[in-house]
Amino acid sequence: MATYWDPFQEMDRLFGSLAQTGRSGPPMPMDLFREGDHYVLAVDLPGVDPGSIDVSCEDRTLTIRAERTPRSAEGRWLLRERSSGTMARQLTLGRGLALDQISAGYDDGVLTLTIPVAEEARPRRIEVSHSKKPTEIEAGT
Structure with missing residues (x-):
């Protein structure tokens, strides 16, 4: 019987809250999958300035922060559902990952x-x- 080893199994915390002033919204949606000898984590960050994205890893805790600037309107808001401000999400990574070799790219949100x-x-x-x-083997008589 084969045993499947998953380093993300040790995740003890999964923070999906938005750090916004006075309001909260849905967490940063993400997908995680394994592809050969690496994992791929895709995080939806539409409308975020790429320069505001901060990814860090300290003591097996991966932190993703980004900021979406609020849109100003000359007139009166009739409907405002798109969240703005600073978003953050943390993942505690399991052992067995090359944390010093994590790479990141931002494309199409x-x-x-x-x-x-x-x-x-x-x-x-x-x-x-x-x-x-x-x-x-000797045969006995």
């Missing part, structure tokens, strides 16, 4: 993080050694 599995955590085949000469 989606922040994509690539998180490699550490070399020592990758599955490997272990060769079994055996003696080269065959064992002789």
Whole structure:
């Protein structure tokens, strides 16, 4: 029976709150999947200035922060559902990831993080050694 190892299994906290003044909205929607020897985390951040995106990793805690500037209107607001302000989300990552090799890109409103599995955590085949000469069996009389 094969055992599936998932370093994200150790996530002890998942913060999906928006740090906004006076109001809250839905968390940053994200997808997470494994692709070969790395994980891909895609976070929806539409309308965010790419210069305001901050991604950091400290002691296995991955923090994503971004800011959406509020739109000013000359007239009177009739409907205002789009959130603005600073958004933040934190993930506690499991062991076995190469945290010093995380890469990030922002395209079409989606922040994509690539998180490699550490070399020592990758599955490997272990060769079994055996003696080269065959064992002789003597027939009894």
